[in-house]
Amino acid sequence: MMDAGADYLHLDVMDGHFVPNLTFGHPVVKCLRPKLPDVFFDMHMMVAKPEQWIEEMQAAGASQYTFHYEATEDPKTCIRKIKEAGMKAGIGIKPKTPVEVLDPFIDLVDMVLIMTVEPGFGGQKFMGDMMPKIAYLREHFGQIDIEVDGGVGPATIQQCADAGANMxxxxxxLINSENPRETIRYMRTVVEEAIQRSQLER
Ligand SMILES: O=C(CO)[C@@H](O)[C@H](O)COP(=O)(O)O
Ligand SMILES: [Fe+2]
Incomplete structure (x- = not known):
């Protein structure tokens, strides 16, 4: 994926509690890091009690730690601990969570994640009705990085870009694409053109 032009790797950590699926944890990230020394690792932490793994993920080589708003009683402390550990901080919401819950945290994080599937599995259908959440964030919080995750590909990228997603x-x-390089190039172009359009409109 990096050879095909990806900007970063998004690594899905699932604990079998917060989501009904199990993937991997910090030992796998530790193995991966020496093989990809310069790659940005965006950890999508689909785990209960995300505070629990901050130190371990940092030591394993994570670059960004994106946790779910729904998984912790104290998002602010979680963000502070992520930053103290020297990582970038991201906060995400599941499809049923209203976007306004994120308002108090936007100024504290590096990135906001809007899920466009129920977290837990790849290969699900994109939920276009999440686009107003992205548009809300872009309208109210200007330059914040907004990541969209779940069912995104050439058929759905235009909606994401028009709403204001930039990650x-x-x-x-990509995995199923016959030409991942071309698929990445196409999606990047769609997003860049939408960003340019929105800047011209200002
Ligand atoms: O976090 C998740 C799912 O929980 C996502 O990162 C998906 O795994 C992305 O895969 P596709 O939906 O693009 O197949
Ligand atoms: Fe993810």
Whole structure:
């Protein structure tokens, strides 16, 4: 994926509690890091009690730690601990969570994640009705990085770009693409053109 032009790797950590699926944890990240020394690792932490793994993920080589608003009683402390550990901080919401819950945290984080599938599995159908959440964030919080994750590919990228997303996670669409380089190039172009249009409109 990096050879095909990806900007970063989005690594899905699932604990079998916060989501009904199990993937991997910090030992796998530790193994991966020496093989990809310069790659930005965006950890999508689909785990209960995300505070629990901050130190371990940092030591394993994570670059950014994106946790779920729904998984912790104290998002502010979680953000502070992530930053103290020297990582970038991201906060995400599941499809049923209203976007306004994020308002108090936007100024504290580096990135906001809007899920466009129920977290837990790749290969699900994109939920276009999440686009107003992205538009809300872009309208109210200007330059914040907004990541979209779940069912994103050439068929759905235009909606994401028009709403204002600028960090694109794409799993199945790239893995199943006959030409991942071209698929990444196309999606990047769509996003860049939407950003340029919105700047001209200002
Ligand atoms: O976090 C998740 C799912 O929980 C995502 O990162 C997906 O795994 C992305 O895969 P596709 O939906 O693009 O296939
Ligand atoms: Fe993810």
């Amino acid at each position: 694109i996670v794409s799993g199945s669409a």
